[in-house]
Amino acid sequence: MGKPLLRVDSAESASGIPALLCALGSVEVEVADLQVGDYEVGDVGIERKSALDFLASIRDRRLFSQAKLLAATFAKPVLVLEGRLEDVDHGFEEEALTGALSYLPVIEGVSVIPTRDTAHSARLIARMALHRLNGLGYEVSMHGPKPAALPILQRYVVGSLPGIGAGRAIKLLQHFGSVEAIFAAGEPELAQVAGLGPKLAARMVETIRTKYRG
DSSP: OOOOEEEEEGGGGGGTHHHHHHHHOSSEEEEEOOSSSSEEETTEEEEEEEHHHHHHHHHTTHHHHHHHHHHHHOSEEEEEEESOGGGSOOOOOHHHHHHHHHHHHHTSOOEEEEESSHHHHHHHHHHHHHHHHHOSSSOOOSOOSSOOOHHHHHHHHHHTSTTTHHHHHHHHHHHHSSHHHHHHOOHHHHHTSTTTHHHHHHHHHHHHHSOOOO
């Protein structure tokens, strides 16, 4: 298995994470001036925020525009939330924090992953880069002592398409009604589903209809 190329925004150098990533030795680090996000590997875009910056970005509403841009740019947008919100004296109502944390994955499709500190963030980001290049590293069997429920299998099949995942799989199944209808749909029909758009629709159609040459 090879080393993934992880592009890192130059502004992140001050955090110490790029140096930690280099020390890990499991990824190739390229420092650049990224237009969106702090880290990118393939179609995975990662925004890292300390607990303090996360709270500040809610206050000045920067978080919401950043989340929209991250989701529009990458098929797999991720926000790494570093540190504990409860350790920061912020003055926010609990409902405001809960709303922001819910908004990111549910409305914008941005996964939120908490980390303890910069060292933990570095290990997580490196692991995401490795998973993006090499996958899990072993086969996950769907065959257990009990057969998986049919809706779970349907979500699994659709969610395995590039850039789809569990959330978009549910939206597609609710919109089209069956796996067969999704696979038969063209780009314009797929692009109408909330959260997909033309780029993902084109990748889906390419994956489904291109002749296998393995």
